[in-house]
Amino acid sequence: MTVGGAASAISGTAAGVRRPGGRSARIRAQVLEAVRELLVKQGFDALSVDAVAELAAVHRTTVYRRWRDVGGLLADVLDAAGGDGWQPPDTGTLAGDLTAVNGEVEAGLTGEPVTAALIVASFRSPQAAEALQRFWDERYERCAVLVERALARGEVPEGTCARRVVVAATAPVYQQIVLLRGGADPLLARQAAAGVALAASRGLFVVDEAPG
Numbered sequence: 001m002t003v004g005g006a007a008s009a010i011s012g013t014a015a016g017v018r019r020p021g022g023r024s025a026r027i028r029a030q031v032l033e034a035v036r037e038l039l040v041k042q043g044f045d046a047l048s049v050d051a052v053a054e055l056a057a058v059h060r061t062t063v064y065r066r067w068r069d070v071g072g073l074l075a076d077v078l079d080a081a082g083g084d085g086w087q088p089p090d091t092g093t094l095a096g097d098l099t100a101v102n103g104e105v106e107a108g109l110t111g112e113p114v115t116a117a118l119i120v121a122s123f124r125s126p127q128a129a130e131a132l133q134r135f136w137d138e139r140y141e142r143c144a145v146l147v148e149r150a151l152a153r154g155e156v157p158e159g160t161c162a163r164r165v166v167v168a169a170t171a172p173v174y175q176q177i178v179l180l181r182g183g184a185d186p187l188l189a190r191q192a193a194a195g196v197a198l199a200a201s202r203g204l205f206v207v208d209e210a211p212g
Contacts, residue, residue: 030056031063032080035073036114044121049073071127078118078131088143094150094200098169098193101143103186105170109177110184119178140166150200159206168205169196 034056038047047070053060067073089100109115122128140163147162156165172192176182199205 027056027058027062028066028076028080031058031067031073032077035077039074039117039121040113043117044070044124047073047121071125074118074121074125074128075131078128078135082135082138086142088146090149093153093197094146094155094165095194095197097146097149098166098197099190101146101166102170102173102189102193105173106177106184106186106189109173116178147200150197155197156200157203157206159208160200160203161205161207164205164207165196165200168199169193 031052034052035047038051038055042051049063049067049069050060052073053063056063063073067076089097089104091097091100118128118132122132143166144162147156147160147165150156151158151160169192173185173189176185176188196205
């Protein structure tokens with residue numbers, strides 16, 4: 001997946017997630033919690049609007065009217081996660097910041113199974129895939145400050161692409177846990193962060209134009 005704070009936000013446990021009041025907000029919270037629970041316990045194939053409505057104790061017509069189908073439900077789980085208050089850590093060095101981000105990613109992926117379940121579901125649902133892309137794009141924007149701070153400290157040259165730095169640093173963690181299902185590997189997380197920070201210091205992530 002990608003940057004730190006994502007797992008707690010997607011699971012609905014992140015501090016500072018905006019939850020507007022009112023009946024509509026309560027229904028949404030109940031429904032999205034039911035989606036997360038069913039997805040983890042039963043998987044994508046068993047997820048249905050009727051099952052979500054039953055678990056959430058919400059009338060099925062309400063769920064169909066607001067979310068229409070499973071894709072709409074999954075997309076809303078991901079869109080709701082974007083309202084958390086997570087900010088990248090500030091350790092004083094780029095290597096330290098990337099290591100800290102990787103630690104959050106690792107802890108989230110191993111401690112919040114819904115995160116990996118949603119990644120898998122995004123391969124089956126175009127709506128979920130689009131929502132996941134929006135979520136990650138926003139997370140990468142937040143992480144741009146990592147490279148901005150590194151640039152101010154003189155750690156990296158002008159033109160260093162923050163998105164590519166963060167992707168390169170976090171990718172091995174997602175590969176290890178989500179794709180290989182190998183569990184947490186703190187040494188790998190530290191090595192990946194340190195290697196990318198070193199490469200960035202030597203200009204390997206300098207680009208003429210930021211990627212879209």
